[in-house]
Amino acid sequence: MRGYTPSIKRVIENLQKLPGIGIKTAERLAISMLRKRKRDSLEIAQSIIDMVERVKYCSLCRNFSEEEICHICSSPLRERKTLCVVEQPEDFFAIEKVGEYRGLYFILHGSISPIEGIGAEDLGIDLLVRRVKKEGIEEVIIATDPDVSGEATAIYIARLLQDTDVVVSRIALGIPAGGHIGYTDEITMLKALEGRRRIILE
Numbered sequence: 001m002r003g004y005t006p007s008i009k010r011v012i013e014n015l016q017k018l019p020g021i022g023i024k025t026a027e028r029l030a031i032s033m034l035r036k037r038k039r040d041s042l043e044i045a046q047s048i049i050d051m052v053e054r055v056k057y058c059s060l061c062r063n064f065s066e067e068e069i070c071h072i073c074s075s076p077l078r079e080r081k082t083l084c085v086v087e088q089p090e091d092f093f094a095i096e097k098v099g100e101y102r103g104l105y106f107i108l109h110g111s112i113s114p115i116e117g118i119g120a121e122d123l124g125i126d127l128l129v130r131r132v133k134k135e136g137i138e139e140v141i142i143a144t145d146p147d148v149s150g151e152a153t154a155i156y157i158a159r160l161l162q163d164t165d166v167v168v169s170r171i172a173l174g175i176p177a178g179g180h181i182g183y184t185d186e187i188t189m190l191k192a193l194e195g196r197r198r199i200i201l202e
């Protein structure tokens, strides 16, 4: 990065911290920010500051929210007996896009993975179980990814709810193994939800 001024260098280095941005793209973005109208670049910077400062987790479902309780959890139009557990906010968007599911959600922001050092406590699973018991949820639909850690997470949650009357179900396969819920098309997602099966523990 020889030749750049210190502040250009700083932006290039910072942009490379983002996923999928290598040095070439970072350089191109930094230069384009200088060439754009100054106001556009300042608006980009300010919008990132505002987003990072304002967006937090909903205290009930851990979805992104600018309020203490998100618009789904506080909506009187949602059906409150069913709760769908997903790994990522993108998965929530994929299910909402289908428009069929009217229940509540819980967002884990990951899945159990001993190799990566991610445990139940990092995913708010205690909060999930407390909520299910406290709010009289009747069915928990687990829509984690169909990979090893997604399956392990599904079984883990099912075990924690084993001694309750709550039905714990898993969305149907059809979403290819190793695939991601967030990238699933609407028809496949609809079939996966409709074809969900109760998890039977051995």
Ligand SMILES: [Zn+2]
Binding pocket: 058, 059, 060, 061, 062, 063, 069, 070, 071, 072, 073, 074
């Ligand atoms: Zn919420």
